Amino acid sequence: MKFLITGGAGFLGSALANTLATDGHTVRVLDDLSSGDPSRLHPSINLTRGNVLDIPKLWSLLQNIDCVYHLAARVSVPESVLYPGEYNQVNVVGTVGIMQAMRDAGVRRVVLASSGAVYGVQVQQPMHEDFVPHPTSPYAVSKLSAEYYVHTIGALWGMETIALRIFNAYGPGQSVRASHPALIPVIARQAHAGGSVIVHGDGRQTRDFVYIEDVIRAMVTAATAQNVNRLTINIGSGSATSINEVVQIIGKIHSRGLNVLRVTADSGGVGNMCADLGRARELLQYDPRVPLMEGIQNVMAALNASA
Secondary structure, three states, rough: EEEEEEEOOHHHHHHHHHHHHHOOEEEEEEEOOOOHHHHHHHOOOEEEEOOOOOOOHHHHHHHOOOOEOOOOOOOHOOOOOOHHHHHHHHHHHHHHHHHHHHHHHOOOEEEEEEEHHHHHHOOOOOOEEEEEEEOHHHHHHHHHHHHHHHHHHHHHOOOOEEEEEEEEEOOOOOOOEEEEEEHHHHHHHHHHOOOOOEOOOOOOOOEEEEEEHHHHHHHHHHOOOOOOOOOEEEEEOOEEEEEEHHHHHHHHHHOOOOOOOEEOOOOOOOOOOOOOOOOHHHHOOOOOOOHHHHHHHHHHHHHHHHO
């Protein structure tokens, strides 16, 4: 098959692109390289620098493409609070643009990378796709809007659409951006460097941490899965893990005591997040394989190897 991956030089995008290329598929990547790294990509992958607001460039890249993976987005919750207009422009207007260009090029299927953040605060856990979303940031609003646009436009123009609500993905090589510090790589690097580990609030807030290899398996399956048109599907581990538990696991692997500093103010995120995986298991035959301990061991091993 022939694929276009927007945002394909980022953490998730490059892993997906490399997997598809290794499996023998033709892969094109569009990335503005604001956070992506072209050195991550397999040599056979065709990388074009640009963004999803450039419709003429999209037209050329979409010729003879079988499926689009739309990952290009701005992803920092705190940053979105400061710059909601920019997040709307990239995450929403950019999504509409890719859908229009797909229609013009005759592409039949798109897989949207959405986020578990769209759920916001929910009384009940785990979170099922039928729950009413309560987004608490412009970032979450933009991802939810992208879902609605993708499914609605797909229905109007006869394209197959699937949105994957990806929870807290992590893995080796994940960058630590000042504007969007992913929790596990941040704590792992703080421990590896011998510095203090910073925990916001009481550390009892929970997240659904899912290893990158599990996410990529789900994404690959989504390109050809049947009976998924117009559906939104959770991709996570199905387990809730507190920040304190993550610190304990990293401390055990690091085999040295960690100096934990607790910041009174919380991180501004949702208190608890856990994905219901029933729909993913049924329609994508998805079953996460990598336990958190093993995944964090891989992250720490990569840090040790690069030291």
